[in-house]
Amino acid sequence: MSASVDKSAYQRIYAVVRRIPRGRVATYGQIAALAGMPRHARQVGYALAHAPDNVELPWQRVVNGQGRVSLRSRPGSDDFQQVLLEAEGVEFGLGGRVSLKKYQWTPRASGRPARAVVRAKAKKSLRK
DNA sequence: GCAATGACGCTCT
């Protein structure tokens, strides 16, 4: 019950992550925005860290805003995630970087990253 | 209740 303050919030994040199609990646901020918390990118990572393994959760498709695989407290896992993504068709750059411009997932699926839309959403929630 | 931490993001240099 420690992490179950508001199960809906975490469940929301998991639902969004589960929604990511294969061969595509999403950023923490994007997931947070889609989950209803624009500025809670960090919390998304926290939620995934506490994510139960009894449910299918493609956390591997979640990367940071730099298109890089976030390092975890456990070494070696970063490589594992990259391998999984490569197996899905996602190509990494030399610095282990992915072209979000090509692989970032978009709920609208217009063929092109609707980052502007996501940004507008976040802006809407910006404090006045 | 306060202090420290963390699978992050954005801006400036």
Add this chain to the structure above:
DNA sequence: CAGAGCGCCATTG
């Protein structure tokens, strides 16, 4: 394009 700094916010000790 890459590296470093500051900001945000919930969870944990």
